Structures are given as C-alpha cells and as structure tokens.
Amino acid sequence: MGASRRLAEAFQLACFGGGPLTPDERALVAKAGLAQDSVVQIEGDDDLLASCYRHARLFVFPSEYEGFGMPLTEAMVQSCPIACSQASSFPEIAGAAAAYFDPLDVDSMRTAIEAIALDDGRHAELAAKSGQRAAGSDVLLATLRRRNRRGVPACPPRRAGPEPMICHESVRESPFHGPPRPPLPDPCLSGHRA
Numbered sequence: 001m002g003a004s005r006r007l008a009e010a011f012q013l014a015c016f017g018g019g020p021l022t023p024d025e026r027a028l029v030a031k032a033g034l035a036q037d038s039v040v041q042i043e044g045d046d047d048l049l050a051s052c053y054r055h056a057r058l059f060v061f062p063s064e065y066e067g068f069g070m071p072l073t074e075a076m077v078q079s080c081p082i083a084c085s086q087a088s089s090f091p092e093i094a095g096a097a098a099a100y101f102d103p104l105d106v107d108s109m110r111t112a113i114e115a116i117a118l119d120d121g122r123h124a125e126l127a128a129k130s131g132q133r134a135a136g137s138d139v140l141l142a143t144l145r146r147r148n149r150r151g152v153p154a155c156p157p158r159r160a161g162p163e164p165m166i167c168h169e170s171v172r173e174s175p176f177h178g179p180p181r182p183p184l185p186d187p188c189l190s191g192h193r194a
Helices: 005-010 023-031 046-055 070-077 090-097 106-117 120-135 138-149
Strands: 011-016 039-042 058-061 082-085 098-101 163-168
Touching: 005 011, 005 106, 011 046, 046 070, 058 070, 058 106, 070 082, 070 090, 070 120, 082 090, 082 106, 090 098, 090 120, 098 106, 098 120, 106 120
Parallel strands: 011 039, 058 082, 082 098
Antiparallel strands: 011 163, 058 163
16 A cells, blocks of 8 residues: 555555554555554454455465465455455456456556546456356355365464455545455354354
8 A cells, every 4th residue: 555645545455364464564555655543453253254255355365385376266255356466376266356466566566456447447346256256166065065064164264474355545544445245155153064
C-alpha cells in the first residue's frame, strides 16, 4: 500500500493471525508512509477468519513458498478475490481466480492489487471466479474435508506472520468491507463431513 497513494488513501490493511504486529513491523508501516491505524492486526477463530475473507475487498498473499496454498483455498471458499505471488504451486491452485505478481517486485505487486481493489468490474470477476473455482474443484474441497475428518482445524492454525487482507477505509472501526458475499457450502467451517 505504501507504493500506491490510491490504495493507502482508500483501504486499510488487515493482518490475520501471527500475534500483534512487532515493533519492526510497525517501523515498516511508518517507513512506507502509512498511518499506524491503516494497518490492523486481528486474532480469532475459524469463523472470524471466514468472515474476514467474505468481507475483504481482496486477499493478498505475497508468499514465496507455501506447501499446498491453504490460505488461497480458504479465500476461494469464501469467494474472496485474490492477488498472490506467481511462485510455488499458487497458479495451479488458484488458476484464473487470482491476479498474480512477482513477490520480489513492488511495482508488480502494486499493479495486481490495484487491478482488483480499484476496478469494480475486475473485483466482481475474480470474486465470481474464486467461488466457482472452489465449488468446482473436487481436489480443493476434498482436501478441506480430509483435514476435517482428521480433526485438523478447517482453517489451519495461523503460522508465524500475519496474512494480509485489504479492506476499505470506510469501515475503520471494523476491518471488513462491503456487503458480505454469500458463503459457499464449506464442509470444514460448517463441520459437515463427507
């Protein structure tokens, strides 16, 4: 967001999990020229995480490596548009449901995020593709079901470091944006077992 005045003025960055932002992370916020209240950290359970995905303008995942990409799967199940790294297995997981960027190139990241956050048409397109990808993927849903049967939380425990979601500024009291999208049937969050 620091690389884009338009994003910084219109959106709030919500980071889920990973504990409170560290002094070093706060220093990065300041170095980027962002107000401290433009970045919030949220802790919570699977229901709150699902709500965050449903209400976020988009989910940003700049990771350079992730085993299966569970955060992408979680976002797609909630029809959340995604901007993510083109690294690892992410293109195979998200397919056309995401805008991709080079995680080592700030301009590439800014361009992908702005394309979703600032363009209502692109946002709606990726929200629809995200939900369709999750609903139409036996592999994604089977993975979530398998995790649930083994007693693994639907949304895996948060790893070190928060996961960013961009949320609209108009809801500063809450890190959520816009009308909630109806959730897809989620076998993990609902407790349904296949």
